[in-house]
Amino acid sequence: METLNAFAPELIRMIIAVIGAAVLVFGNALVMGYMERKLAGHFQRRTGPMEVGFHGILQLIVDGIKLMAKQLVIPAKADKPLYMLAPIISFAPVFLPLLVIPFSDRIQGFDLDVALLFMLAIASVNVFAVLIGGWASNNKYSMFGAFRAVAQSIAYEIPMLLSLLAIVFMTNTFSLRGIMDAQNVWFIFLQPVAFLIYLVSMVAETNRAPFDLPEAESELTAGFHTEYSGMAFSLFMMAEYTNMFIASCIATVFFLGGTSGIPLPYFEYTGIIWFLLKAYMFMFFLVWIRWTFPRTRFDQLMNLCWKYLLPFSLVNLLITVVVVKL
């Protein structure tokens, strides 16, 4: 009883944080889905969704209902347990990194000391989901998508980590709160090369165009999620949008100072407005480049990583270490 009293505030805090993360995941999927389709329309000089609600605002809700009501078609020779497991593996870990992101001074689930390592570790779990999904579908196209996705994800984690490591060297802490607080000058000005490297790796890690080979629509007819329909497909999509959001949040915290900006009243709670503004700016950037560029070829993708990003990030790290130690 005493121990329960002692633990209760933390427990309540964690429960609220998890509920908040769930709200964020679904809310983000709604907003991002709508934003992506409307922006895609306007980039192509057409309107995007217009029918459901005023200028299509309710479109995503109706889409969600449709996806839930759809029949889950399972291919006959698919490996059934693995087939059903893949979307769950993709979607479930996506709540965890949201618990450690400092949305504002008081709004944070849990201030972990090794938050960055935690988040990158969770991001790697997505590779499993893609691989299992592609394999279990019993479809050669999906298998292709899975192979490419594995190689791509593993390769691009390295420049991502190295560029963020340069920032960690400057601030001596892995905790996101610490990095955010240590920015008197935003790190985008102190580490522009790391910023650019991180930007490219972010696009590749979240499997967005021009690096969306795992879901290359026109070559492989939707790659690893070809055989998924209904809710399973929407789990993959929500996981992808949330991964985009998490990567944008990391970029905001590391390079744009998180919640720093013109102080608003009740800044401890309203700092989240600046944070979300900056994070959604990165999401806009991701949508923008998706609808502008074609897809790179697989070997060109790997070339970009090994021949361009990796040397630059290593050299950047070296220079940072030398300058910090001086």
Added chain:
Amino acid sequence: MKAYFSELFTGAWSLIVGMKVTLKALFSPVVTVQYPRQKIDVTPNYRGHIDLIKDPETGTHRCITCGSCMRDCPSDCIVVEGEKREGVKGKVLTLFTLDYTKCSHCGACVEVCPTDALDYCDDYEVAGSAREDFHYDLIKRVEERE
């Protein structure tokens, strides 16, 4: 070595230039016409299915049942029948049907008609649920038109 950096910079610059183009398109007006709510006028020369023209003077069609359109049609979709009635010079048209499911919009029937009795109509919102919806009885259509 120099090629490495120059390729990198020209490549990155081309990407930024491309992004500028789409950004400009983002702020340009949309070119969509939201069809059921807004409609564009169809040009009068659009080739829809053929119709008998209602002659303003006689109030009826001008067909003389010569059958040229039936013979010239490449897709065999026109059926013209007439009968000889007493007291009337030439044949009287009794049946003129068009099977629109076979029409290829070539225009041979309109061009070959000696009395210019046929013309295209500009009806493009034709949708039906059975084949019979597209078997047009042109005599009935010309009588019902005002």
Added chain:
Amino acid sequence: MNVDVFEDERQHHFVLNMGPQHPSTHGVLRVLLKMDGEYVLDPQPVLGYVHRCHERIGEFKPAKAFMPNVARMDYLGALIYNQGYAMLLERAAGIEVPRRAEYIRVITSELNRIQSHLLWYGAYLLDLGAFTPIMYTFDDREHILDALEDVCGSRLTYCYSRVGGVCKDIDDKFIERVRAFIERLRGRFPMYEELVNGNVIVQRRMQNVGEYTPELCARFGVTGPLLRSAGVEYDIRKAEPYSVYPEFDFEIPLAQKGDAWAAFNVRFREMEQSLRIIEQALDKLPDGEVMAPKVPRKLKLPQGDYNCSVEAPRGELSYYLVSDGSDIPYRIKVRTPSYSNLSVVPEVCKGMMIADVVTCMGALDLVIPEIDR
């Protein structure tokens, strides 16, 4: 088609079916790819999914009545197919076409060529994964289609040329619209250059994909922009001039390298040359009739065989008609360019990655209905 079991002992090779339903094979084309991991060992196209027996239909219809069918063979170059067939019958029957009709045919054919190239451009980039340029090119195409709808009555499968001329005259509204369109498209080319042609991703995807040598093209009978991208200067409008093309001043874009990037550039520059032809034709448009005075209703072709070649957007289009003296031909043979262009795929695409197969086939600019007829 029987595919024998293709496996080696370690079972690394497998057969991937780029099936009749695929976003990138433009039409219903099936390509059987024997693959080793990501590399294609042996691509085999399987044809016949859109076979509609057009040539057989030509054997029991009067020759004049075959005109709507030729437009259905290649729906993107329908006016050029119309022109070619009309020229064939005019050559066979010895009918002369008035000059105004020839000019109108040239103007509408070149507009059709531009429209076909614009669609190819957008669809090719859609294969590569860029979703926006196709929307921009379709926007440009709408202007052409609206102008042609006013004259020909249809938007895609035209039946405009007749034996002895064209069926309807053009008016000032059409001329104004076409001039406005020429201005507009010239203003859009820099935008396409910036967005697509200069883009490093597009260039890297297309360069060094496929090699078309003049010798390879001669072996398979490749014509059109592909042949010109290999360095051979052969365009029927200049090599065997027909209609009033000798009166216009235009260039034939050439490239030397013979890969997908060269073909891409050649087709892009062809659009500009077509604009030049249209401008000159509009300036020099003569007055007069648009239909020859005495065209018999029942067109009896003298016994013998007749041939006519025109330059379609995809290459050389040839009609061959064997007549036995009546008005129904004994045999019509249509040599479509995409058939020969497709036949290079088994040789050129050996050893490529699957993404490159898509790029290579997109550069060929195939329209499957004209392959299968």
